[in-house]
Amino acid sequence: MEINDEVAIRRQLVKAVRMLERIGILDMNGHFSFRLPKQDRFLINARAASRASLTVEDIVSCDLDGRVDEGMQEPPSEVHIHAAIYQRRPDVSAVIHSHPHWQTVLGIAGHPLRPVFSIGAFTTDFPVFEKSSLVNTRELAVELAEILGTSPVVQIRHHGNVVVGSGIEEVFAASVYLEENAKKQFYAASINADFHVLEGENLERTRESNWAPSIIRKAWRYHEEKARLAGSFQGIDSVGKGEA
Incomplete structure (x- = not known):
């Protein structure tokens, strides 16, 4: 996919959703959402469109003020x-805001996210936004962006999270494995409060080997193929059309 091909970007965004x-x-x-290269615009899924049957026609373009x-x-x-x-x-x-179950549960319980799973080794004690409303x-968004700072993730207590990155596939994979890491942390803590956490040289080596571009691409292709085989991409180009 050419990064400047807006049609291809819209289709990739629909697939990710x-x-x-x-x-x-x-x-x-x-x-x-995805910021279009060299433009003051970004693409994002429409408010009313179902996430389960989203089409390229349901992707809207906004300026950097959200209009x-x-x-x-x-x-x-x-x-x-x-x-x-x-x-x-x-x-x-690329930016995603979602309401992942296990991360939200840990946040409610007051447990910071910890790196406990190899592919989730990029997890750390991410900043937390304490205002749980929409x-x-x-004004609220600027405050959240300030809390996010230079981090790739900000947790929103009682609500969900925001994950950011350099592209759709990266943010997709980070969202998937951040949640998988949180689920494993929850189960480990339920068995033993003094559970093992990746740390030190082992953590650094695990992050380097398990969170590489090749892993991100592999994760995307795996979920893309599973979704394709399940028929999840039917009609992505417009209502009534199958996948091209």
Whole structure:
């Protein structure tokens, strides 16, 4: 895929949303965006469109103030999250806000995320945004972006999280394995409060070997193929059309 091919980017974004809905990281809520290269615009799934049957026609274009292009569907009410992060973080090209179960449970219990799983070794004690309401104003979004700082993740207590990165596949994979790491941490803590955490040289080596571009790509292809075989990509180009 050429990074400047907007049609291909829209299709990849739709695939990512459908794949994340299929594995339970997105449900009726949540949104995934991508900043278009060399443009002050980003693409994001429309507010009213089902995440399970999202199409390229349900991807809307917004400026960096979160204003949707004329004639398009309404963006999510929390579009301000994406706009504020893109304004603050020129290194970020993709943003997802979701409500992952295990991470939210750990946050409610007051347990910081810890690196306990090899592919989740990038996990650390990420910053926490303590305002659990919808982040549906520019003021709240700017505050959240400030808490995020230079981190790839910010947890939203009682609510969910925001994950950022350089591309759709990276943010997809990070969302998947951050949640898998949280699930394993929850189960380990339920067995033994003094559970093992990756640390020191072992942690650094594990991060380097298990969170490489090749692993990110492999994770994307695995979930993409599973979704394709399950028929999850039917109709992504428009209502009534199958996958091209």
